[in-house]
Amino acid sequence: MNADQLLRDTLREWAEETPAPARPDLAGRALLRRRRRRATAVTVAAAAFALLVGGVAVPVLAESGQAGRSGPGQRMPNDVSAHPEESPPRHLIAAGGVAVSAYQADRKTRKQDGVERTTYTWYLYDPGTQAYEKTRWGWLDVAPGMRRAAVLEKTLPASRVGILDLATGEVTKWIPLKHKAGGVQWSPDGKRLVVTTYSGYPDSEALSGSGDEHTAPVRTGYYLVDVASSQTRYHPMGVDTSKALISSGRLDVRWNRDGKLLLVPLPPGGAMETWYDLEGRPSNKTPSYEGPDAPPAGLSPDGRYYTVGDGWTATVKETRTHRTVGAEYGGMTLAWADNGRLVRWDCRPDHNCQRGMGERLVLTDPTGRIEIPLSGYRYSDTPQDWEPLITRR
Template sequence: MKADRLLRDTLHEWAEETTPPPGPDLADRALLRRRRRRATAVTVTAAAFALLAGGVAVPVLAETDRPGRPEPGRMINDDVSAHPRESPPRRLVAAGNVAVSAYQADRSTEERDGVERTTYTWYLYDPGTQEYEKTRWGWLDVAPGMRQAAVLEKTLPASRVGILDLDTGKVTKWIPVEHEAGGVHWSPDGKRLVVTAYHGYPDIETDDLDRYTSSHARTGYYLVDVDSGRKEYRPMGVGMDGRSVGIGRMDVRWSRDGTSLRVLGAPGGDAIVTWYDLEGRAKKKAPPYEGLDQARAGLSPDGRYYTVGDGWRATVKETRTGRTVPGSSGSMTLAWADSGRLVRWECSPDPNCVQGMGERLVLTDPAGRDKIPLTGSRYENTPQDWEPLITQR
């Protein structure tokens, strides 16, 4: 999305408060705790990876709900569009080179016969209405540039992948898949997709590993060239040696430079994460700044800083010296807006704020100062419960 178009879209926006993405993610959903929005980042049970502490449910008053008239907005500067009174946001949230292109909300969980199934609704930014609109898709990802999205139909896993034109709202191409798909993610260059195949619905939890493997688990993935529709399938089971409790979504994802694929678990192995080249060969180590201790934002665009953390807590360090930037330790970093600004989750002034109960999207400098709220606060199990997808624009 070009700067002049963004300016038109956000001239009437309020001050900021943004939340890191999806997806993201995505150290990804593998780093998020169990039962926490599996849809935008790879979700793996906390019992399996023990990487995050759970939040404490504290009754709070929500800042805003979806219904009602939007608050008047304003631009903080010519590249920041913020809505600190909206959670989830109704109008575009963006800063620097990134934007919240979509988000998951309306999450619900049903437990039956030892299987816990989570469902949710995707809201996608519509440049025509200049608002996030409820969709009919079961899963989606927005391409860099925010001109098109890859979509899967509501009943997952799906038998085809759609390419959606965001300007017209029309699917311009359907790509059939013989192995049904539960997740799809764009490459950083916006030319390819990695499509993860599953036996059954991906967003479940169960302690019955045999049942999961036979009826729900990941079966493999496709690499798809979007222009030609040409695709290549590779089998890729879960292979966590029986250690995973809960399991859940285990999408294959791209490295930040698009040269490698990140796979949770591996057949016959005991690794939490295995990296593969695009020919399907396992790599001995993670790409630089993408190991398990690397927080989601990763390396800054100019290479001066990088982020480390356990999924929820994150710290900014200097690449040249390894020195921690004073004051930079805080909640999850989602994306670099540019070389000098980060989008991250931060607790609001609410004294009861913990993960999932009161944090909001903010824009900060690497030291955590100069915070600009991009959204209102989110709260689990309320209408303010949502998970952003952050995309390069």
């Protein structure tokens, strides 16, 4: 809204209020009356323009190390929910089209008979309390739109998968499974599930030097589940335990970004094919900017950028030229909030951090120079150790 428009609106309102002739200082009084309203509108408009124009630029908000504090005239974008003082978060962490729908925390590790077993507690966002609440589930995934979750009971592997209504907190249906499951993931369209089955507790790892490198449970296959009809289709897809490399139990099958292929980590016999079609056949197609070694963020929604990294450092590149945008920075890229903003892990200002320690969630532009802190810092082996589940909302 500009000054001319403000003046016209005020003159029209006063003309309706009284038939008397306008006073000589009418224009000055009009601008004075609307000055505060105009300043607020201009500030918000400027922030929105800087954030959205070109899908790349972001406003000068919180610089690294400022923990979400803003300087004069700075505002948090309306589509960002940040709590830089909370780790793990208690209230919603969200930006653009994505949100932390749940997270794992309270990790406990026990070693017995040459196997290291790790257990987690899941905290799920409850739209009723507007907070993350501790759950009784052993594993879960939240559907796009954040209205439903697929849940497995606490004792893994589980003999059924439940569909949880997030608004009511009630399981609306249970889908029985002949083969016990330890992992579940929604398809990108929110209509199907891939449910990974295991011979025992999935989050187990055989200890080096234990005398038997293959005592940990292994993947046995996976289900494709149509949620509306509850129909299931099972595909055996075990792990070749003759390979000395295999010592970890959790090797969940995952969807690719358009839901047409499945990534099956370490397929039988050590074959190089990792992508399978929905009929369970190895696929010759390899999705661009996806794979077991690709950062979770991958390709931006408009296809202009993609991320590369080694699990710790990350770089954003242009897909057309493969030119690096900005500099390499520490912290895995997790998701694109929109065409020009990324959610990623970020190091402490002193850079004294490593994977899982001394990191916080931030929202950043592709260059990584300007960022908004979204959460507090997390630390390994403390109550602040947590792993987010990021979902499109």
